[in-house]
Amino acid sequence: MTGTGNINSKVQANVQAIIASLKDKPGALLPILHGIQDELGYIPAETVPAIADALNLSRAEVHGCISFYHYFRDTPPGKTTIHLCRAESCQAMGSKALEEHVKSRLGIDYHETTTDGAFSLEPVYCLGLCACSPSMQVGNEVYGRVSAESFDNTIKQVGSLS
């Protein structure tokens, strides 16, 4: 089975091109999953049969791999994803209070997306910015020594929330 179900034919062609360009690498599954998520923002369930077919794996194996890794997602993310560090160094600098502020400001918990689709919130266990704790990543940008106030300013600049 090679069909990609409900996603449109242009997306399907993109996915097929990604799979074709990477499938001959040794251990190609993670590179392919990254390729698809980079392109679409997530890995639609409809793409699993095509991946499985190209790599001679079962769909269960592909699905199992997607679900194992925290970074891969099978639902579309918001326009901007916020990765907030929950690890020890950031906790030592008040990330728990920041976490509460962020959740109430956005009105969502981890792994959720704001109703307007502007932001998704994900926990991250260390960005390697432990000398600038607490830290976060918003889209592709990293931020250190984040306070409730600087978070609000960043969000205002980045997104549609006022």
Add this chain to the structure above:
Amino acid sequence: MSITIYVPCDSAALCLGADKVASRIVEEAEKRNITINLIRNGSRGLFWLEPLVEVETDKGRIAYGPVQPSEVSSLFDADFLTGDTHPLALGLTEELPYLKKQERLTFARVGITDPVNLDDYLAHDGYRGLKNALAMTGADIVKHVTDSGLRGRGGAAFPTGIKWNTVLNTASEQKYIICNADEGDSGTYSDRMIMEDDPFVLIEGMTIAGIAVGATQGYIYLRVEYPHSFQALNTAINKAYETGYLGDNILNSGLKFDLEVRLGAGAYICGEETSLMESLEGKRGLVRFKPPLPAISGLFGKPTVVNNVISLASVPIILDKGGEYYKNYGMGRSRGTLPIQLAGNLKYPGLIELAFGVTLRELLYDYGGGSASGRPIKAVQVGGPLGAYLPESQFDTLVDYEAFAAIWAVLGHGGIVAFDDTVDMAEMARYSMEFCKIESCGKCTPCRIGSTRGMEVIEDIMKGHDLNKNIPLLRDLCNTLLNGSLCALGGMTPYPVLSALNHFPADFGIADQADAA
């Protein structure tokens, strides 16, 4: 004549606004008709001073920091390109005591050079180790690494030379070099700094490893949380291919070594070497049973060297200056230097590379300046989320693998996270179990189920429920995790949990140590 200005591109500088400072400097120079040569260097690792701007002068590089974008025009007003009178002026960078007291071997170039400029790398002793290695036999290269006393800097501290020797002596048509760049421990960032700020040194180290053991393919397994490292490594790898430092005929030696960066996907467990190899093979990152050792049957069943970033990045200087040179630093069985990372609640957090043998107290107070909050430091966690919490009474412990093992703690990857007296150690113990629950690969029962039960029992303890029953239960559970887990995730989660319980019983609602038993 143009004046050279340095603004770091390390992500820790970027997260404090270095890009904005750099673009403000360019704008301001243009406005004032001053010709400048802006170089994006790595970070010196003095993070409370970032963004740290440096100006090249006849006397040396003069530092200014921390520079905010709004302060750039005042720097120009104070004529910072020729004088050093601005309030942010710190004098000669090399003379800053925090930096001057260090012994930078692996980090010799970090913060000084443009990370992805190969000419800069070569001008600062780069690729001298590889050139020496190309004139040696594999066994001689391995001997230098063995003689240096280098032990795995990822945390396990296994002698690197012995690992390489096993791969060298295992016959196979295909062998692999894997760099474990899945630096997921909180409080650690030395791997990230090497990859962002001096990527060629890692490439050189891996190439030497390949030549030494007869491996022609290398993989850097990089965590996806490090996009700046991904970019810097790929830029440097492309340049190395263009100039014959990687590929089919390295520096016309007839030897081949290919190198590729592969991204992880947010699984902490993939820092465990067998799980990492499963992931590289395109599978769920489930831990493998050992034996067989990866050195005998590793990636795709072939002999494989798996080393941490810092281990591999320390190889070029060992091959440049000889194993004995490196071995002359350090103490006991901990030879050479360790890039220590100060993090958490400290006034002066940063990267400190020193020979083994410094005390924790010197690091926390002489370098770190005490807590950032000004309150007493209550506990420090050394060695990442699986490392023990140490109370003030243990701050005189020496940075040495054996000294840490003697107090039932781990030095690990050299990350130190300080907490002030507002921390609740029962909550930190609960978090350790929660982290283990989230990151467990699920293969072995003690880790998969024990972490969930551990979190529940600590929550009960935090509510004061049935302490006489629950404290022994927690200890019993930790014992199962310690002895019954397949890998270090389940096997070491008891370190932070039990050290918190033993050293800070009051936080668990227990009066003293005797009750905690």
